[in-house]
Amino acid sequence: MIITEEERDAVYKTIFSRRDVRGQFKPDPIPEDVLRRVLQAAHHAPSVGYSQPWDFVVVKSPEVKQRIKDGFNAAHAEAELMFEEGKQGTYRSLKLEGIMESPVGVCITCDSTRNGPVVIGRTAVPEMDQYSSVCAVQNFWLAARAENLGVGWVSIIHNDVLKKALNIPDHIIPIAYLCLGYVSFFHEKPELEKAGWLPRENLDDLIHYDQWKA
DSSP: OOOOHHHHHHHHHHHHHOOBOSSOBOOOOOOHHHHHHHHHHHHTSOOGGGOOOOOEEEEOOHHHHHHHHHHHHHHHHHHHTTSOHHHHHHHHHSOOOOTTTSSEEEEEEEETTTTOSOOTTOSSOTTHHHHHHHHHHHHHHHHHHHTTEEEEEEOSSOHHHHHHHHTOOTTEEEEEEEEEEEBSOOOSSOHHHHTTSOOOOOGGGGOOOSSOOO
């Protein structure tokens, strides 16, 4: 299958316009066929040994969302104290989640026991199944952007709290809790870049050929 120039450009446009959305969610419902397409894209991510270690917990209940929000609030208060004093105020002012505002939440997980203890490609690097689930996250995110849906990754929550809120079995690893919904607009640049938190690194400084350059 040959990719046309127009199709290629659409892929790059989706990648470069992807944003971590926190504060622009609209309450509009997501049609089930659209949600299904995004989940289908996530399910077609590459996985080590074709193990497909992911599951998808779709959250629409306000009560469940509130439990996750409470977990975020606790972890957020802890995190603020970890930054140097000059950055604590900036951190506190940032909108870092859209748990209650987004109509749908999706937790993507990893089951390391799926397909048994020995998986092709995971024998030397046992974390490869978790990396596979992260690929599912990226597929989900890009497909959502192609559907003009915003996604926000809520990483400021302890895994044990998330597992309890979603009744996730002990052996399953939560990889990402994602807020999903239509948005009022997408930022031209990532919000943390716009806020001056950190700049985008220069690509030329990150490329190494044959050996790690000093």
